[in-house]
Every structure is written in structure tokens, then in C-alpha cells.
Amino acid sequence: MLMNIFVSYIILTLRLHLSPNRFTLQDGSVSVLKFDKDKEKPASVQRALSVLEMEVEQIKKGSYDHFMQKEIHEQPHSLTTTMRGRLKDGGILLGGLKEHLRTIRRSRRVVFIGCGTSYNAALAARPFVEELTGIPVTMEVASDLLDRQGPIYREDTAVFVSQSGETADTLLALDYALENGALCVGVTNTVGSTLSRRTHCGVHINAGCEIGVASTKAYTSQIVAMAMMALAIGSDQISTQARRDAIISGLSSLPRNVSEVLKLDVDMKELASSLVDSESLLVFGRGYNYATALEGALKVKEVALMHSEGMLAGEMKHGPLALVDENLPIIVIATRDACFSKQQSVIQQLLSRKGRLIVMCSKGDASAVCPNGSCRVIEVPEVADCLQPVINIIPLQLLAYHLTVLRGFDVDQPRNLAKSVTTQ
Known part of the structure; x- marks a missing residue:
């Protein structure tokens, strides 16, 4: 029987090679594959397969000249999918955070940690997170946090933002925050990524696969995802109810305004x-x-x-x-x-x-x-x-x-x- 096996650290390349089935090798573990056509032996370790929910058409340029061009013009759709099922009855429903909202509300501060475009998205989110939650927010570039060994406390909520969920400096900063006992929240575009597996909770931005090196649609979806986070965390505050209602209304019409621009x-x-x-x-x-x-x-x-x-x-x-x-x-x-x-x-x-x-x-x-x-x-x-x-x-x-x-x-x-x- 002919069998094709692909090994990659980027999940979408597996789907590109028409293999929807995958298993994840955990850090520190080793997998040895042996093929002997004359012997049929069960694997010494059974690993569960999961299926990539991704259509091949999503990772083709279609009628566009470049992936970056395609991804810029996909933003009305990507923002719609980021919000789908999360704007409920005038409120916000984020299943990945639901069990941890009370802990986040008691935090002494929120620390946003990221690199490059993901850092910029978090910086865009900082003002309204502070406004809607009343919690102080600090910003950290992941590499600088590691260089300084900056203080992270048990009472902190550390929010890690990464499109791929595999950014090395961000993951090392995550290890550092976990060691210091902080509640760690992931914001990523990649289901099954290291970031999504190792954080306590999080939000998938669901922007769809992004192939161009320069991030575009993931950036805008990250901002919207963090806006919804802020709305969910601050939903217990009566004083900001009118402001929250206005933002939720703005979220509903955002894809239409993006199409206009x-x-x-x-x-x-x-x-x-x-x-x-x-x-x-x-x-x-x-x-x-x-x-x-x-x-x-x-x-x-x-x-x-x-x-x-x-x-x-x-x-x-x-x-x-x-x-x-x-x-x-x-x-x-x-x-x-x-x-x-x-x-x-x-x-x-x-x-x-x-x-x-x-x-x-x-x-x-x-x-x-x-x-x-x-x-x-x-x-x-x-x-x-x-x-x-x-x-x-x-x-x-x-x-x-x-x-x-x-x-x-x-x-x-x-x-x-x-x-x-x-x-x-």
C-alpha cells in the first residue's frame, strides 16, 4: 500500500499536500517510523489522529495576483468569521474564556506579549481593554521581556498574541510566565498550535489561513478578537454598559465598512x-x-x-x-x-x-x-x-x-x- 507522510512545523502545508489527517508531536518527544513490508506490527505508541478543517481552495490565490492582495480583500469575510457565533443577544460569548473570566477580573494587571504585527494589534487593543475593564494594561515585546527577565506575578493575566502560535520568542515568554504562576491566555489564528495547547485558555481569531509573510487579515481579526475579550471581561460593569452597546453595534457593521474602505x-x-x-x-x-x-x-x-x-x-x-x-x-x-x-x-x-x-x-x-x-x-x-x-x-x-x-x-x-x- 502506498503511503505519503509529510512532516512540517507549519500546519497549513500539510493541507496543501492534500493530507487532512495529522498528529502532533509534543516537545521533548521522539517519533520513529519504521516500514517493513514483510512484517505487520502495531505501533509501540498509539497517537490519536486529528483532521484539519481546511479547504484547499483557502490556500490558493484564485483570481488574485498575490496572496497578500487576496488576504487584504478577504477582510470583510475574515472579520465576519472572527465574530461568528460570538455576538449573542447584545452581548459577547467567548467559550474559550468563559471559565476564567472571574479570575481575569481579579487580576492586578493584564500584560500583552507579542512580536511584530501581533504586538501592534495588542497595542491597538490596550486603550479599550483598560477603558472597559478598569484593569491596568502593560505591553511587552516578547524578546525584551526575556532579555530583562521582567517581573510577572501570580496575580497577572498574561495575554500572548501570535498569528501562527509558533513564534519562538512568544513561546519562551509563555514558559517564563507559566513558571511565575500567571494566568496565560492565547490569541492565535492556528488551532492546535503550541500556543493554543500550552496556555490556560484563549481565543482563536478564525481569520482563515494566511500565506503572505506580511500579516494583513490576521491583524484586523486580532484587534476584533481582543475587543470582544475586553467586552466579555468588562460585562459585569454597569457604568460602561452604554459604551459596550455602542461597540457591539459597531462590530456588527464593521465588515460592511471594511468593504467600503x-x-x-x-x-x-x-x-x-x-x-x-x-x-x-x-x-x-x-x-x-x-x-x-x-x-x-x-x-x-x-x-x-x-x-x-x-x-x-x-x-x-x-x-x-x-x-x-x-x-x-x-x-x-x-x-x-x-x-x-x-x-x-x-x-x-x-x-x-x-x-x-x-x-x-x-x-x-x-x-x-x-x-x-x-x-x-x-x-x-x-x-x-x-x-x-x-x-x-x-x-x-x-x-x-x-x-x-x-x-x-x-x-x-x-x-x-x-x-x-x-x-x-
Whole structure:
């Protein structure tokens, strides 16, 4: 009998080779396969098989030119699947957290731990987690936490965010947190991953497989998953009921608004053509959209191989202002939230120094942010302020994609990068 066996640390490659059946080898264990056609012996260790619930069509490009392009345009669907079955009767139902909500509510703090895009998603979630739960939130880059051996306490809830669930630094930080007795929560896109197996509880973001090295749809689904976490944890607080209701309503309409912002694809391609010869790009954000600035700059850096920096707009006068001239393109995120008037001031200061500005604003605000047509404007749908980062990142993802194509670089396999960073 002909038998095919595939070995991989990335689960979706197994399905790509048309093998839905798998078993997981635990850390520290060894599996020896022996084949002797003349002898039929039962295996010395019986391992349970599980089935990958994934269609092969999910890991093909279809009508798109690149996986990154496909995954950007899949976001209305991926966000719908992230929320499916979890918005219940005006509330949030997260089965993976249900038994641990009381413990999380008693935590002295929540510690978000991640790397790269996953860290940025957690950073986007921090403000509304603090607002809705009343629990202090700290941020840790996994590698830095390990280098410092930073304090983790038994009374902490440590939330580990990783698309693959196999990121080496994140898993080592998980071991460190477990050793220190913290409640460990996983937020991952990969069922059966090491992260999902070793944490006490968690949330699968259900964004569907993501093949392009630069994460796009997983980022937005991570933000939405953590928004639902915050809503579930804070559901016992009467004082935030109206705010929670508004956010839940915003979640329901989010896929429709994402479909609307994807119509900017042609505009972003045109913008990319005007930036293709630039050497650098700055992205300014603050409040909810500081993370958007970091993530947008990271996307351009990753795939277009252009130097780009995401910056906190409140720090503009502490160094970055010296870089401003008529040649350096600067994107300022100025959608409607509590920081809107401050961003208007930032725009005026940059214009007074002849900055080359591209301003992202809410629909109808073009004249408020750029009087007299003094800069280029990207108008996006306005949603609940804490969900606005999901909308605002999409034009920047499209910009990064088109810049990469125009500059002639590999979109799905950027130079020197891997999808799952499994080494330190």
C-alpha cells in the first residue's frame, strides 16, 4: 500500500499536500517510523489522529495576483468569521474564556506579549481593554521581556498574541510566565498550535489561513478578537454598559465598512505611484491610532523595502520634526476621536514647515484637516473610535502592496523574512 507522510512545523502545508489527517508531536518527544513490508506490527505508541478543517481552495490565490492582495480583500469575510457565533443577544460569548473570566477580573494587571504585527494589534487593543475593564494594561515585546527577565506575578493575566502560535520568542515568554504562576491566555489564528495547547485558555481569531509573510487579515481579526475579550471581561460593569452597546453595534457593521474602505484600492495604487521613488516615509498617529502608524510603517518596510517609521504624533517635536521638508512624504492619521483636535494642530505645524502631507481623515472632514487643499487626503468611513484602527490600517496595507509591486519586489516572500519566526 502506498503511503505519503509529510512532516512540517507549519500546519497549513500539510493541507496543501492534500493530507487532512495529522498528529502532533509534543516537545521533548521522539517519533520513529519504521516500514517493513514483510512484517505487520502495531505501533509501540498509539497517537490519536486529528483532521484539519481546511479547504484547499483557502490556500490558493484564485483570481488574485498575490496572496497578500487576496488576504487584504478577504477582510470583510475574515472579520465576519472572527465574530461568528460570538455576538449573542447584545452581548459577547467567548467559550474559550468563559471559565476564567472571574479570575481575569481579579487580576492586578493584564500584560500583552507579542512580536511584530501581533504586538501592534495588542497595542491597538490596550486603550479599550483598560477603558472597559478598569484593569491596568502593560505591553511587552516578547524578546525584551526575556532579555530583562521582567517581573510577572501570580496575580497577572498574561495575554500572548501570535498569528501562527509558533513564534519562538512568544513561546519562551509563555514558559517564563507559566513558571511565575500567571494566568496565560492565547490569541492565535492556528488551532492546535503550541500556543493554543500550552496556555490556560484563549481565543482563536478564525481569520482563515494566511500565506503572505506580511500579516494583513490576521491583524484586523486580532484587534476584533481582543475587543470582544475586553467586552466579555468588562460585562459585569454597569457604568460602561452604554459604551459596550455602542461597540457591539459597531462590530456588527464593521465588515460592511471594511468593504467600503477597500474601494480605495485604485486611489492607493495612484498614491503608491507618486511615492515609488521616495527613500523614506513617516506615519504619525496617536491614541487608538498610534498602533496603526506603527503597523502601516511596518507593512511598507516589510514588503516594499522602503525605510518607514511609525511615530507617536505627541513626540513630533522631540526629534522627528527635524526631518520635515518638501520631499519627505508624511502620512498623518487624523480620523475622529478624542485626539482629533491635536492631530489638526500637528497637520498645521507640518504644513508651516512645507511638509509633504498625506492625511487620513473621516469622510466629510477633508476641509477641516486640510484647508485650501493643502495636502492629499484619504477619506475613510467613521466607526466607533476604538474600532477605527481596523478601518484605518486597510489603506496602508493597500499602499504597501502597490508600492511593492511597482518597485518590483516579491510581495508574498519579502527578502530575509519568514512567515513564522521559530528561532530566536
